[in-house]
Amino acid sequence: MLDQMRATTVVAQKQSFADRVTRTSASTRRPSAPSITARLKKHVTDGSKRRSRSIHRGGDMATIIEIRDAKKRYQLGKDNHVDALRGVSLSIRRGEMAAIMGPSGSGKSTVMHMLGCLDTPDSGTMVLNGRRVDNLRDRELTKIRSQEIGFIFQGFNLIPTLSALDNVALAAEYAGASHGDAVESAKGLLELVGLADRAGHMPSELSGGQQQRVAIARALVNSPAIVLGDEPTGDLDTATSEEIMDVMREINMKTGTTFVLVTHNPEVAEACDRTIRMRDGLVEDDGLSTEVGFDFGTRRRASAHALAYA
Numbered sequence: 001m002l003d004q005m006r007a008t009t010v011v012a013q014k015q016s017f018a019d020r021v022t023r024t025s026a027s028t029r030r031p032s033a034p035s036i037t038a039r040l041k042k043h044v045t046d047g048s049k050r051r052s053r054s055i056h057r058g059g060d061m062a063t064i065i066e067i068r069d070a071k072k073r074y075q076l077g078k079d080n081h082v083d084a085l086r087g088v089s090l091s092i093r094r095g096e097m098a099a100i101m102g103p104s105g106s107g108k109s110t111v112m113h114m115l116g117c118l119d120t121p122d123s124g125t126m127v128l129n130g131r132r133v134d135n136l137r138d139r140e141l142t143k144i145r146s147q148e149i150g151f152i153f154q155g156f157n158l159i160p161t162l163s164a165l166d167n168v169a170l171a172a173e174y175a176g177a178s179h180g181d182a183v184e185s186a187k188g189l190l191e192l193v194g195l196a197d198r199a200g201h202m203p204s205e206l207s208g209g210q211q212q213r214v215a216i217a218r219a220l221v222n223s224p225a226i227v228l229g230d231e232p233t234g235d236l237d238t239a240t241s242e243e244i245m246d247v248m249r250e251i252n253m254k255t256g257t258t259f260v261l262v263t264h265n266p267e268v269a270e271a272c273d274r275t276i277r278m279r280d281g282l283v284e285d286d287g288l289s290t291e292v293g294f295d296f297g298t299r300r301r302a303s304a305h306a307l308a309y310a
């Protein structure tokens, strides 16, 4: 897997690092690899352009998403309600891989719905890429979702009647890509997640881990600023779960894509940079107090460097 990714991905914020990985991977590169590399580079470059435009609108370089004092109440009848979020404040930094943990019912999925612009809080503010999003209409939220956010679900959520390739390509077409571009991107990303030889398979002809890889490729196809996973390894056995975490970690390190993963699995959280703990609709611990001067850029380069020479 590492060989495959080394051979097909060269994306880094620093060109010097990109050059190092390119040189290291040259010996294992297949003939089609350069164009895939170029495609992935384009993915990330396009995404960064979009992101930097947002930054110029006044956002904070380091923070990709910020929720302040978000409250969400579900009304279940006249006298019955659930306060799912009771004042959640949370910042996710660009390029980080964060886990959200907490007991069942503590509000993790509700927070993910906010982060993913699937829902807005009743009160409080939310800023994505420097733009207020808590007060946007559904149509604008839908557009932001398709352009800025990738989703990975516990049950994979692939369309059963479409091949792996078409599942990924459809997400790009849905966001406005031409059919040809969508298919080209989908092929490159399936190769990135190690499934080039399964592109024509239907979801029912793939293992759970392979289906989740397709879902990861689909989540990445529109160069999202952030990828959200609600229990992305919840339906997988331990070994496959580790494999999927490895795939996401490598993508995080090599492309700088931000990941936020809800999980009940301590090993998944362990593989992330930071663990946010929720309880009773509040953030109990944002996981930052244990970090001292943590620099994602340095860590990403250092770790990717290690990968390149492993």
Ligand SMILES: Nc1ncnc2c1ncn2[C@@H]1O[C@H](COP(=O)(O)OP(=O)(O)OP(=O)(O)O)[C@@H](O)[C@H]1O
Pocket (backbone or CB within 6 Å): 074, 075, 076, 082, 083, 084, 102, 103, 104, 105, 106, 107, 108, 109, 110, 111
């Ligand atoms: N659509 C809804 N209508 C009413 N109540 C809801 C709705 N969605 C969630 N809730 C309630 O809000 C609270 C938070 O739910 P949420 O799904 O965010 O929990 P969670 O931390 O993701 O739990 P789990 O680990 O079981 O997935 C729960 O008490 C839940 O019952």
Ligand SMILES: [Mg+2]
Pocket (backbone or CB within 6 Å): 108, 109, 110, 230
């Ligand atoms: Mg949940």
